[in-house]
Amino acid sequence: MKTVILSLFAASFLVAFVPLYVGIQHNAMGEFCKNDSLDPCSFDYFYALGIWTSWFATIFGSLLGILVVTRLCIVGFKVITNKSSGR
Structure with a gap:
């Protein structure tokens, strides 16, 4: 389970860079500039973060x-199938 969560963390870590x-x-209006100007644009790292x-x-x-949800469905399915088989 720790490996799965670590994998989810790594995937989220990397995929979050795509929209950034x-x-x-596409910084056409200077959203990532501290001074809201494109000419002397000093990058706003806190906004990007x-x-x-x-x-x-x-x-x-x-x-x-x-x-x-997937784990709960799997556990629930196992419980239902074990009860129906008479164990």
């Missing part, structure tokens, strides 16, 4: 929820 990268590449963190939390939470 797309956002940085906030974007990445929100995507990471969303992806990891969703995958973890899917994992929990």
Whole structure:
């Protein structure tokens, strides 16, 4: 189970960079600039970290929820099949 959660963490960690990268590449209005100007754009690392963190939390939470529901379904199915077989 620890390996599965670590895999979900790693996948979420890496996939969260995709929307951040797309956002940085399409910085047409200077969203990632501290001074809201494109000419002398000083990159706003805290804003970028906030974007990445929100995507990471969303992806990891969703995958973890899917994992929990799947495990509950598997356990429930095993309980139902064991009761019906007379054990």
